[in-house]
Amino acid sequence: MKIIVDGMGGDKGCQEVVKGCVDATKELGVDILIVGQEGKLREELAKYEYPHEKIELLNAEEIISNDEEPALAIRRKKNSSIVVGLNALSQDKGDGFISAGSTGAILAGGLFIVKRINNIERAAIATVYPTMKGISMLIDAGANVDCKPEYLLQFAIMGSIYCEKILGKESPRVGLVNIGTEEGKGNSLVKEAYNLLKETNLNFIGNIEARDIPNGIADVIVCDGFIGNIVLKLTEGMAISIFSKLKEDISKSSISKIGGLMLKPQLKSFVKLMDYREYGGAPLLGLKKPVVKAHGSSDSLAIKNAIKQVKNFVEKDVINLIEADINKNT
Amino acid sequence: MKIIVDGMGGDKGCQEVVKGCVDATKELGVDILIVGQEGKLREELAKYEYPHEKIELLNAEEIISNDEEPALAIRRKKNSSIVVGLNALSQDKGDGFISAGSTGAILAGGLFIVKRINNIERAAIATVYPTMKGISMLIDAGANVDCKPEYLLQFAIMGSIYCEKILGKESPRVGLVNIGTEEGKGNSLVKEAYNLLKETNLNFIGNIEARDIPNGIADVIVCDGFIGNIVLKLTEGMAISIFSKLKEDISKSSISKIGGLMLKPQLKSFVKLMDYREYGGAPLLGLKKPVVKAHGSSDSLAIKNAIKQVKNFVEKDVINLIEADINKNT
Numbered sequence: 001m002k003i004i005v006d007g008m009g010g011d012k013g014c015q016e017v018v019k020g021c022v023d024a025t026k027e028l029g030v031d032i033l034i035v036g037q038e039g040k041l042r043e044e045l046a047k048y049e050y051p052h053e054k055i056e057l058l059n060a061e062e063i064i065s066n067d068e069e070p071a072l073a074i075r076r077k078k079n080s081s082i083v084v085g086l087n088a089l090s091q092d093k094g095d096g097f098i099s100a101g102s103t104g105a106i107l108a109g110g111l112f113i114v115k116r117i118n119n120i121e122r123a124a125i126a127t128v129y130p131t132m133k134g135i136s137m138l139i140d141a142g143a144n145v146d147c148k149p150e151y152l153l154q155f156a157i158m159g160s161i162y163c164e165k166i167l168g169k170e171s172p173r174v175g176l177v178n179i180g181t182e183e184g185k186g187n188s189l190v191k192e193a194y195n196l197l198k199e200t201n202l203n204f205i206g207n208i209e210a211r212d213i214p215n216g217i218a219d220v221i222v223c224d225g226f227i228g229n230i231v232l233k234l235t236e237g238m239a240i241s242i243f244s245k246l247k248e249d250i251s252k253s254s255i256s257k258i259g260g261l262m263l264k265p266q267l268k269s270f271v272k273l274m275d276y277r278e279y280g281g282a283p284l285l286g287l288k289k290p291v292v293k294a295h296g297s298s299d300s301l302a303i304k305n306a307i308k309q310v311k312n313f314v315e316k317d318v319i320n321l322i323e324a325d326i327n328k329n330t
Numbered sequence: 331m332k333i334i335v336d337g338m339g340g341d342k343g344c345q346e347v348v349k350g351c352v353d354a355t356k357e358l359g360v361d362i363l364i365v366g367q368e369g370k371l372r373e374e375l376a377k378y379e380y381p382h383e384k385i386e387l388l389n390a391e392e393i394i395s396n397d398e399e400p401a402l403a404i405r406r407k408k409n410s411s412i413v414v415g416l417n418a419l420s421q422d423k424g425d426g427f428i429s430a431g432s433t434g435a436i437l438a439g440g441l442f443i444v445k446r447i448n449n450i451e452r453a454a455i456a457t458v459y460p461t462m463k464g465i466s467m468l469i470d471a472g473a474n475v476d477c478k479p480e481y482l483l484q485f486a487i488m489g490s491i492y493c494e495k496i497l498g499k500e501s502p503r504v505g506l507v508n509i510g511t512e513e514g515k516g517n518s519l520v521k522e523a524y525n526l527l528k529e530t531n532l533n534f535i536g537n538i539e540a541r542d543i544p545n546g547i548a549d550v551i552v553c554d555g556f557i558g559n560i561v562l563k564l565t566e567g568m569a570i571s572i573f574s575k576l577k578e579d580i581s582k583s584s585i586s587k588i589g590g591l592m593l594k595p596q597l598k599s600f601v602k603l604m605d606y607r608e609y610g611g612a613p614l615l616g617l618k619k620p621v622v623k624a625h626g627s628s629d630s631l632a633i634k635n636a637i638k639q640v641k642n643f644v645e646k647d648v649i650n651l652i653e654a655d656i657n658k659n660t
Binding site: 227232233244 | 472507509518545556565570574576579586588
């Protein structure tokens with residue numbers, strides 16, 4: 001199996017990406033095609049010992065930054081690592097693609113170059129959502145801010161398959177984010193989506209309230225990309241705010257400082273729970289090939305975990321399963 | 331000044347409501363008209379010493395429960411405490427109304443009986459949002475799940491006035507909940523609302539991300555009622571989940587138990603920060619008279635605080651200010 005990796009994406013530069021690739025060839029046994037500025041990549045690779053036949057380079061001089069308008073950047077920068085990498089994927093030069101670069105550009109490139117699975121109306125970003133009772137998945141994390149009920153149905157189908165095959169949860173509980181649990185609650189979008197979802201063979205547990213999301217009420221959290229973004233960012237914001245307030249309060253007296261020290265392992269395990277690096281990247285579901293967006297600030301561990309995830313994505317044949325299920329349910 | 335209080339609303343029965351009213355007459359100097367089952371109310375009142383001329387009763391035998399379809403309940407239960415109370419308000423038998431009963435029924439009754447201010451398109455629920463840096467207000471907290479851009483504009487105007495006059499924040503910073511801070515981000519609803527908001531004389535600080543809400547980035551958090559409900563409930567859910575996980579972790583070893591004890595004051599001050607009772611109730615903005623929904627599980631302290639809030643609402647002439655500003659800005 002060969003994974004195509006964007007060597008230039010991410011805030012930490014190609015050092016971390018290259019190290020993650022080197023570790024992946026050793027630990028995961030995959031072949032890797034790194035796309036990007038060949039000179040720089042070669043310089044980084046020279047620092048490591050690794051099985052040389054397992055890493056190839058593909059030159060791409062341009063870089064798409066996070067500030068660029070995604071669709072425009074994809075059209076203009078034909079020689080960027082994202083465009084060259086996705087073209088290689090679409091020409092079967094590798095089995096999957098990962099990038100820690102601009103989410104918008106990866107999505108736009110995925111849609112233009114790799115293209116959607118037949119009958120999929122919109123591709124969506126799925127992401128791991130750490131709850132107090134293990135991990136859940138949230139779909140859509142922000143690819144589609146204006147949705148139709150049919151999109152939410154397809155997000156649920158794709159998310160359920162991915163959750164079962166990659167996160168290993170049997171018959172994952174699918175919940176629709178709403179303002180109340182009763183049928184008939186919500187805005188017009190979720191009311192119609194509810195009616196579509198209850199006709200499927202998914203393990204649809206109905207509407208879920210935002211209050212219950214952090215407690216792991218559903219394995220697959222379904223919502224439009226606007227809501228998904230709000231849920232993810234508010235979760236992050238609350239965790240950060242609560243911990244920094246607690247830290248500030250703890251530092252106010254010597255007794256509380258000692259108390260804080262005594263609780264350090266507990267507080268640390270909490271921070272680890274929220275650590276994106278543990279969970280790999282966010283798959284773009286609905287495309288014809290496996291594409292995963294790694295976190296922008298990925299270090300080599302996060303890159304290696306994202307490569308492992310794409311490997312799984314390929315091995316478990318998730319794309320064909322999605323295609324078959326979409327045709328059954330729509 | 332006379333405040334009309336729904337004696338039968340709330341999960342804790344009329345005991346807490348009556349006690350809150352008695353305390354209010356003593357501490358706030360207001361007159362009160364309690365609406366509900368007269369026999370029960372009289373029985374409760376008999377337990378207290380208070381200035382008798384300051385509390386009147388108005389009989390209403392029926393009660394609207396939280397499970398009833400709000401609009402239907404308002405039409406059918408003409409002799410319910412909510413309907414009788416709102417009729418009394420609309421007939422100038424008092425200056426404002428509070429209830430800890432069904433939010434939907436208070437809203438439906440407010441719209442049917444008290445009616446909207448001229449040129450207000452939708453009434454909204456505003457609520458206090460406790461942040462790490464003091465309190466903000468969120469509008470709409472759930473009254474309108476399908477919104478037009480103009481509604482969001484009006485929510486912002488109403489929220490800004492209420493925040494300035496009742497929470498005492500000068501020139502409150504108004505933020506629009508969105509998935510990014512840049513202009514042009516978001517779904518079609520918020521994009522258009524942004525354009526309307528930037529033309530007003532509000533202190534509009536632009537789009538705000540959900541991540542920054544708990545950190546007090548805006549004084550008035552503007553969003554549709556669907557998003558508002560998600561933000562409020564997720565905030566609550568995160569706080570509850572983090573604290574119960576922390577509690578669970580703390581109880582696992584004797585060292586961490588001692589650490590937990592040493593941090594008790596810090597943890598307590600946190601819980602107090604999130605305590606609804608400190609903040610009174612949620613005003614329904616856009617109606618012709620002051621109407622406030624108190625929390626369903628209000629105790630006498632929360633009821634007294636809600637009464638104080640309505641008193642303020644009346645004294646600061648918020649309704650006339652809203653009417654004047656809406657006509658200026660729309």
